[in-house]
Amino acid sequence: MDVISELSKKLNIPEKFFEIPKDTSMGDIACKYAFTKENKIKYAEQLVKKALKLKVVETARNVGPYVNIFLSWTQIGNELLKADILKGKNKGKIVIEHTSTNPTGPIHIGRLRNSLIGDSLCRIYDFYGFDVKKHYYVNDIGRQVAIITWGIENKIKPVKELIEKYDKYKNKPDFKTFFTYVEAYKKISKNIKFDSEIDDMLRKSESGDEKTLRKISKTARNCLKGINKTLMDMGIKFNSFDYESEFILNKDAFRIAKQLEKLKEFRVIEGAKAVDLSEFGFGKRSGGTVFLRQNGTTVYLLRDIAYHLWKAKKASRMLNVLGEDHKFEFNELKTLLKLLGKDINLDACHYSFVTLKDAKMSTRKGITAPVDRLVDEGIEKVYKRIIETNKNIKTERARKIAKKIAVGAVKYSILKIDKNKQISFSWDDALKFEGETGPYCQYACVRAKKLLKKTEIPSRFDASYLVLNEEKELLRYLNEFENIVKEAVVKNEPSAIAHYMYKLAYYFSKFYESAPVLSEQSRYIRNARIRLVYTFSKILEKSLNLLGIEVPAIM
RNA sequence: GGCCCCAUAGCCUAGCCUGGAUAGGGCGACAGCCUUCUAAGCUGUAAGUCCGGGGUUCAAAUCCCCGUGGGGUCACCA
Numbered sequence: 001m002d003v004i005s006e007l008s009k010k011l012n013i014p015e016k017f018f019e020i021p022k023d024t025s026m027g028d029i030a031c032k033y034a035f036t037k038e039n040k041i042k043y044a045e046q047l048v049k050k051a052l053k054l055k056v057v058e059t060a061r062n063v064g065p066y067v068n069i070f071l072s073w074t075q076i077g078n079e080l081l082k083a084d085i086l087k088g089k090n091k092g093k094i095v096i097e098h099t100s101t102n103p104t105g106p107i108h109i110g111r112l113r114n115s116l117i118g119d120s121l122c123r124i125y126d127f128y129g130f131d132v133k134k135h136y137y138v139n140d141i142g143r144q145v146a147i148i149t150w151g152i153e154n155k156i157k158p159v160k161e162l163i164e165k166y167d168k169y170k171n172k173p174d175f176k177t178f179f180t181y182v183e184a185y186k187k188i189s190k191n192i193k194f195d196s197e198i199d200d201m202l203r204k205s206e207s208g209d210e211k212t213l214r215k216i217s218k219t220a221r222n223c224l225k226g227i228n229k230t231l232m233d234m235g236i237k238f239n240s241f242d243y244e245s246e247f248i249l250n251k252d253a254f255r256i257a258k259q260l261e262k263l264k265e266f267r268v269i270e271g272a273k274a275v276d277l278s279e280f281g282f283g284k285r286s287g288g289t290v291f292l293r294q295n296g297t298t299v300y301l302l303r304d305i306a307y308h309l310w311k312a313k314k315a316s317r318m319l320n321v322l323g324e325d326h327k328f329e330f331n332e333l334k335t336l337l338k339l340l341g342k343d344i345n346l347d348a349c350h351y352s353f354v355t356l357k358d359a360k361m362s363t364r365k366g367i368t369a370p371v372d373r374l375v376d377e378g379i380e381k382v383y384k385r386i387i388e389t390n391k392n393i394k395t396e397r398a399r400k401i402a403k404k405i406a407v408g409a410v411k412y413s414i415l416k417i418d419k420n421k422q423i424s425f426s427w428d429d430a431l432k433f434e435g436e437t438g439p440y441c442q443y444a445c446v447r448a449k450k451l452l453k454k455t456e457i458p459s460r461f462d463a464s465y466l467v468l469n470e471e472k473e474l475l476r477y478l479n480e481f482e483n484i485v486k487e488a489v490v491k492n493e494p495s496a497i498a499h500y501m502y503k504l505a506y507y508f509s510k511f512y513e514s515a516p517v518l519s520e521q522s523r524y525i526r527n528a529r530i531r532l533v534y535t536f537s538k539i540l541e542k543s544l545n546l547l548g549i550e551v552p553a554i555m
Numbered sequence: 556g557g558c559c560c561c562a563u564a565g566c567c568u569a570g571c572c573u574g575g576a577u578a579g580g581g582c583g584a585c586a587g588c589c590u591u592c593u594a595a596g597c598u599g600u601a602a603g604u605c606c607g608g609g610g611u612u613c614a615a616a617u618c619c620c621c622g623u624g625g626g627g628u629c630a631c632c633a
Contacts, residue, residue, distance in 0.1 A: 014573090015573090016573045017573095019575090021576080022576095022578095022579065023577095026576075030576085032575055032576090035575060035614080040613095063576070064576080065575085066576060102633070139633060141633090142632075142633055143632070143633080144632095144633080244633090269631085270631085272631050273631095274631085281558080283629070284629065284630085285630080286630075286631080290630085291631095292631085293631040294631060295631085297631085299630090299632085300632070300633050301633095303633095304633095324559075324560065324626085324627050324628080325627060326628095326633095327560090327627080328558090328559085328627090328629065329633090350559090350560085352560065352626070352627080355626085385595080389593075389595090390593095405595085416568080416569095417567090417568075418561095418568090418569090420561065421560085421562095421568090422560085422561070422626060422627095424567090426566095426567090429566095429582080432581095433595050434581090434595060434596090435580085435581045436567095436580065436581045437581085437595085439595055440581095440595065440596085443593085443595050444595095444596085446595095447592080447593065448592095450592075450593070455592095491572085495569095499568090499580090502580080502581085506580090509596060509597070510597070510598095512596080512597090513588095513596070513597045513598090514597085516591075516592070517592060518592050533592095554593085555593075555595065
């Protein structure tokens with residue numbers, strides 16, 4: 001029940017004048033509307049009188065111009081505890097594109113932020129009622145992939161040192177691709193002849209030579225298998241992998257180039273075809289935004305336009321999860337789509353960079369912090385702890401649980417931070433299990449579910465028996481779930497869910513320590529408490545799920 | 556240089572959109588709590604120029620302006 005909107009309507013005061021006080025002694029809801037009036041205190045007193053007449057209000061009093069409202073938890077509580085958490089519906093189709101990391105090596109921690117935010121947004125939008133399609137845009141052409149392809153063709157052998165460094169992963173296709181890349185790159189930078197072979201390959205592929213294009217694409221597709229394995233292991237799945245090369249093969253890119261040539265912004269700059277977007281705020285040194293190079297090959301932006309027009313056919317809305325480095329290009333893309341007369345609903349969720357703090361990661365050459373390694377190290381750490389606390393547990397089961405916890409820790413540590421803030425990534429912080437972490441939330445959920453296993457869930461209960469402060473705090477916060485989901489959608493901000501669920505788990509832990517459930521003598525109180533724990537476990541598990549975090553059976 | 560993002564205790568972070576009651580948390584430190592639904596938990600203590608300076612307002616961490624520091628971007632790269 002959205003109490004604030006209820007009070008707003010009944011008292012005829014805009015919602016923004018209501019807030020939830022930090023302290024229960026100041027009521028469940030506070031109203032600060034009286035501050036805007038001449039006779040502040042007198043007005044507040046009148047508000048109190050009005051509020052007292054409402055059904056949801058238990059009592060109300062004013063502290064100066066503040067009006068502190070205490071709600072009737074019997075009514076709200078009964079409604080909340082008997083309801084199922086329901087998915088929204090009929091919000092329409094949306095294509096969410098995320099990750100889209102270049103298939104030139106294993107996925108790295110910096111890039112993981114994209115996948116985690118993207119996957120979480122997919123879950124949040126889905127829960128909110130959208131029909132979500134998850135897309136990965138594969139850059140299967142371009143210089144890096146060409147270099148690797150060249151390396152494979154010329155049977156370049158990677159150096160032993162590198163393979164030893166990543167010994168555990170040496171047979172994973174993404175790592176193998178990376179090994180080849182490092183060595184091929186070395187060779188090419190030493191010899192101009194090799195470099196021109198790459199240029200030749202690029203020119204052929206980007207102008208539409210099918211054979212070359214397919215050859216390069218194969219390299220990318222192979223690497224992608226490894227990347228996808230890592231993502232699947234973390235519970236991140238896609239509906240579609242869209243290959244950039246397709247938009248050259250099907251000639252879409254060239255058709256769009258023809259359309260761009262008809263625009264009044266069209267220019268030819270030193271033989272290259274471009275559009276002058278300076279009046280839209282895109283001042284370029286070269287004087288225009290190039291879409292076809294002097295040699296007739298396509299650039300990324302042109303293929304991106306083709307891609308977005310293709311995606312637009314699939315859904316009425318699109319959302320791209322992109323690093324802040326893509327802001328400029330994204331705005332160019334939107335501007336060009338508009339100039340082409342395409343009215344499409346395209347948004348971006350930009351996030352700031354992840355920098356690597358620990359020397360452990362920053363000093364090494366090439367990739368230094370593959371996600372696989374972080375997760376594996378986390379699993380080892382958790383595994384030890386699990387077999388300590390659960391003596392007779394089977395190895396395989398312990399490892400499965402360890403994985404859920406390690407992944408939960410990593411996901412939470414990244415998702416809890418506001419997307420506009422840079423993350424200085426610390427390996428140790430990401431694998432912490434106490435305090436505001438994923439495992440803390442998982443633990444609260446495990447405790448609740450374990451307790452519930454030992455009893456029936458009562459269908460008859462009365463929330464008026466929940467009188468303790470700890471019970472009311474928990475109830476009050478459970479009631480906020482709906483609002484938080486909405487906020488996360490509006491802001492494209494999974495961290496809102498992360499902070500919510502930590503606090504929710506905290507209120508539960510407090511309740512758990514202070515109020516016995518199963519051993520409670522009074523049947524009425526016991527039933528109400530069981531129902532409270534039941535609702536809590538459902539909402540917390542859903543919140544965890546919205547971040548892509550699973551709940552293990554034991555911890 | 557132009558444009559965009561960020562700045563809150565030793566470290567990390569919430570609050571900023573929509574201005575109001577002593578600026579919430581977490582880590583680390585210190586002190587307590589396990590014969591009771593799993594202590595990955597709970598309780599308490601110490602720790603703050605909310606980057607600096609102006610302005611608006613009865614009221615500014617929050618809004619506006621000017622700075623400072625950090626990051627991003629302005630490719631015939633993707």
